[in-house]
Amino acid sequence: IELINQIAAGEVIDRPSSVVKELVENSLDAGARRIEVDIEQGGSRLIRVRDDGGGIGEEDLLLAVAAHATSKIASFDDLEHVASMGFRGEALASIASVSRFRLTSRLQGQERAHQLEVDGGKLQPVRPAQHPVGSSVEIRDLFYNVPARRKFMRAERTEFAHIDDLLKSLALARRGVEFRLSHNGKPVRLLRAADTLDQGLLRVAEVLGPEFPARSLRIDHAAAGMQLSGWVGLPTASRSMADSQYFYVNGRLVRDKIIAHAVRQAYADVLFHGRHPAFVLYLELDPAGVDVNVHPAKHEVRFREQRLVHDFLFRSLHEALAETRA
Ligand code: ADP
Ligand code: MG
Numbered sequence: 201i202e203l204i205n206q207i208a209a210g211e212v213i214d215r216p217s218s219v220v221k222e223l224v225e226n227s228l229d230a231g232a233r234r235i236e237v238d239i240e241q242g243g244s245r246l247i248r249v250r251d252d253g254g255g256i257g258e259e260d261l262l263l264a265v266a267a268h269a270t271s272k273i274a275s276f277d278d279l280e281h282v283a284s285m286g287f288r289g290e291a292l293a294s295i296a297s298v299s300r301f302r303l304t305s306r307l308q309g310q311e312r313a314h315q316l317e318v319d320g321g322k323l324q325p326v327r328p329a330q331h332p333v334g335s336s337v338e339i340r341d342l343f344y345n346v347p348a349r350r351k352f353m354r355a356e357r358t359e360f361a362h363i364d365d366l367l368k369s370l371a372l373a374r375r376g377v378e379f380r381l382s383h384n385g386k387p388v389r390l391l392r393a394a395d396t397l398d399q400g401l402l403r404v405a406e407v408l409g410p411e412f413p414a415r416s417l418r419i420d421h422a423a424a425g426m427q428l429s430g431w432v433g434l435p436t437a438s439r440s441m442a443d444s445q446y447f448y449v450n451g452r453l454v455r456d457k458i459i460a461h462a463v464r465q466a467y468a469d470v471l472f473h474g475r476h477p478a479f480v481l482y483l484e485l486d487p488a489g490v491d492v493n494v495h496p497a498k499h500e501v502r503f504r505e506q507r508l509v510h511d512f513l514f515r516s517l518h519e520a521l522a523e524t525r526a
Contacts, residue, residue: 213294215353216243216342217362222291223337224370227251230335233393234378237367241384242359244342244350252334257307261316261326264303267293292337297321298349299342305335320345364388368407369453372446372480375400404431404480408444412478417524419481421516424508426485428516433478434524435471444478449490451482454501459483462510466517470525483513 213219220237227235230253240246256264267290295301296318306313313331317324343350353359360383371379371391381389391407394400405413416431433444447459467477489509491502503509 213291213298214349215362216247216359217366219243219247219295219299219339219342220249220363221366221370222295223247223249223339224367226291226337227253227335228370228374228377230254232334232377234380236380237363237382239360239363239381239383242353242356243339243363244353244356244359245340247339247342248336250334250336252332255307255310255313255333255335256303256305257310258314258326261303261305261314262323265292265296265301265316265318265323295339298346299344300340302338302340303335304329304331304338306331306333308333369446371403372407373448373451373453375403401431408478408480412444416478417520419516419520421519423515424512425489426483426509426512428481428483428513430481431479432481432517432520435477444480445476446480448482449492449501450484450487452492452501453499455499456501458503458506458510459513462513463517466514466521469518470521483509485509 213222216239220239220243224235224237227249230251232251232253234252236248236250238246238248238250292301292303297320300320301318302315303317304313304315310333313329314326315329315331316326343353364381367379367381367389371377375394378393379389379391380387389406391403392399394403401413412431412433415434417434418431420429421427447454447456447463449456463477463479463481489504491504492500
């Protein structure tokens with residue numbers, strides 16, 4: 201079983217940032233309003249994610265780290281309508297098999313917190329602990345028992361940069377949640393919860409750079425049961441924003457050929473050629489019309505009606521961009 205978990209870990213967990221991704225998504229699934237991420241040595245020494253979500257009860261702690269146990273789907277049918285971020289029930293088990301793992305949690309409405317430790321896959325008995333309502337997951341010495349994997353970790357700065365990028369992409373997806381990030385005890389990022397659109401743009405500015413809001417265009421368009429909102433960058437002399445492309449489908453960051461093509465076409469048609477514009481875009485559509493279950497890393501999607509989605513994106517952007525030229 202341990203070996204199976206470690207193999208599964210290799211697929212989904214390939215570096216510290218993928219651990220952070222799984223943990224933060226769990227916090228979001230648990231309804232957290234504040235999420236704190238503390239990193240030491242690029243995550244190779246410590247990754248700690250603390251949230252104020254609903255927490256886990258004493259009886260469910262063991263279940264949380266059991267392979268293929270998830271509290272998020274009750275039947276196979278549910279897979280079609282997954283609203284939560286994680287749904288495979290294997291992340292914690294995988295992570296715990298390749299690290300020194302500690303989960304402390306207090307369930308909403310309970311007086312006491314409990315803690316569970318797993319050392320390279322070996323479970324320690326659950327014991328009482330101190331913790332406010334919510335959960336903390338601590339991962340120490342990631343891959344300490346998988347030397348081949350540990351060897352592949354890059355410099356501390358590189359791994360931390362991946363974590364920071366990941367957190368930025370999650371923070372743009374969930375503007376109503378406060379995120380804090382620290383590295384080696386130093387606060388690096390504080391993203392306060394944004395309730396209004398204006399505050400949302402503030403967060404976008406924090407992530408994409410202070411120059412982005414002034415050089416961007418608000419998108420808000422609905423048709424054919426789909427909605428596209430967000431901001432797209434206008435042409436600029438600086439190329440610094442070239443990599444700042446965020447596209448969310450039902451709240452999930454996605455990289456997809458159909459989407460990329462539609463965006464590129466709309467820009468090329470109206471404004472300029474051969475550039476890579478910055479954008480933060482949110483596409484909402486019926487979950488039945490999109491399959492997010494293509495790959496465990498979950499960056500891919502498959503649309504049922506590719507043509508329809510493509511044309512909707514193209515038209516929404518084209519229309520908005522064309523107005524700026526008029
Ligand atoms: P999944 O997210 O796919 O269900 P995970 O291995 O990531 O699988 O988590 C297993 C289970 O542990 C979750 O289904 C959830 O019930 C519980 N869990 C994990 N992290 C948290 C958290 N931060 N707050 C509350 N429950 C959590
Ligand atoms: Mg999960």
